[in-house]
Amino acid sequence: MAIVLGPHRYGKAETRLVRVTRDGETHTLTDLNVSIALSGDLAATHLTGDNSGVLPTDTMKNTVYAFAKKHGVGEPEEFALLLARHFLKTQGQVRAARVAIEAYGWDRLGPHSFRRQGGWTRVAEVVAMAERAQVVSGVTGLTLLNSTASEFHGFVRDRYTTLPETTDRILATAVDARWRHLGTEADWAASFDGALHALTNAFVNTYSLSLQQTLFAMGSYALHERPEIAEIRLALPNKHHYLVDLSVFDLTNDNEVFIAGDRPYGLIEGTVTRDDAPPALTEWYL
Numbered sequence: 001m002a003i004v005l006g007p008h009r010y011g012k013a014e015t016r017l018v019r020v021t022r023d024g025e026t027h028t029l030t031d032l033n034v035s036i037a038l039s040g041d042l043a044a045t046h047l048t049g050d051n052s053g054v055l056p057t058d059t060m061k062n063t064v065y066a067f068a069k070k071h072g073v074g075e076p077e078e079f080a081l082l083l084a085r086h087f088l089k090t091q092g093q094v095r096a097a098r099v100a101i102e103a104y105g106w107d108r109l110g111p112h113s114f115r116r117q118g119g120w121t122r123v124a125e126v127v128a129m130a131e132r133a134q135v136v137s138g139v140t141g142l143t144l145l146n147s148t149a150s151e152f153h154g155f156v157r158d159r160y161t162t163l164p165e166t167t168d169r170i171l172a173t174a175v176d177a178r179w180r181h182l183g184t185e186a187d188w189a190a191s192f193d194g195a196l197h198a199l200t201n202a203f204v205n206t207y208s209l210s211l212q213q214t215l216f217a218m219g220s221y222a223l224h225e226r227p228e229i230a231e232i233r234l235a236l237p238n239k240h241h242y243l244v245d246l247s248v249f250d251l252t253n254d255n256e257v258f259i260a261g262d263r264p265y266g267l268i269e270g271t272v273t274r275d276d277a278p279p280a281l282t283e284w285y286l
């Protein structure tokens with residue numbers, strides 16, 4: 001029996017970068033959280049402490065800030081591609097460079113004043129390898145609610161089932177989605193906006209018999225609307241809303257007063273793919 005080192009990677013996680021672009025009096029703001037992970041011929045440092053192939057994670061952080069100054073940031077997918085390709089090209093021992101970015105939105109209040117957007121966060125993840133790169137975009141924390149047009153019935157019942165069937169309920173979720181692009185060239189801003197609108201519109205316009213059905217409708221519509229996307233993964237927590245029993249107060253409750261449940265919650269997860277989509281370059285995760 002031998003004990004061996006399994007898969008490993010390393011890098012600087014969560015480098016927080018705020019880039020102000022000063023276009024005269026009017027400024028623009030980009031607010032990112034950048035995580036870098038390199039893998040390749042890096043076993044020696046684990047096995048013997050030989051650091052000759054180890055680019056310090058501190059250098060990775062510095063590169064993020066230097067590149068933000070030198071090249072600007074642009075769209076998160078662009079910046080992730082720039083960084084990932086840089087580490088791949090300049091570090092011979094690196095075979096895959098992964099750069100994941102969370103982008104926080106700010107609304108303009110004036111030429112140099114902004115208000116942080118409360119809701120969702122845009123995400124981008126690039127893996128660059130010798131032959132090609134893979135771009136995944138996504139959104140997390142996009143909270144949506146339909147106050148009707150949702151039913152749930154016809155499900156399995158066993159001796160522990162107490163859930164009543166319903167033909168009118170609140171359907172709410174906080175969308176966590178990632179989608180894999182077919183290529184590495186796109187109008188990233190338009191692509192993201194289009195995908196976000198498709199997901200949102202599908203949620204709004206689907207008369208839902210289950211959150212599972214809504215998930216497939218959202219994924220399908222995003223693929224239908226965005227030909228540049230190969231595959232989309234969705235994780236949809238079912239943010240349950242429980243009808244309050246007001247009969248003890250001699251009051252009716254015709255789907256008007258709810259307890260917003262916190263936990264536990266149902267979690268519906270699924271992938272929607274084009275059947276002719278080329279395989280992923282490397283595994284990617286929601």
Ligand SMILES: O=c1[nH]c(=O)c2[nH]c(=O)[nH]c2[nH]1
Nearest residue numbers: 152163209210211212238266
């Ligand atoms: O849309 C739903 N899907 C389920 O699988 C489920 N399970 C449950 O208790 N409520 C719901 N709602």
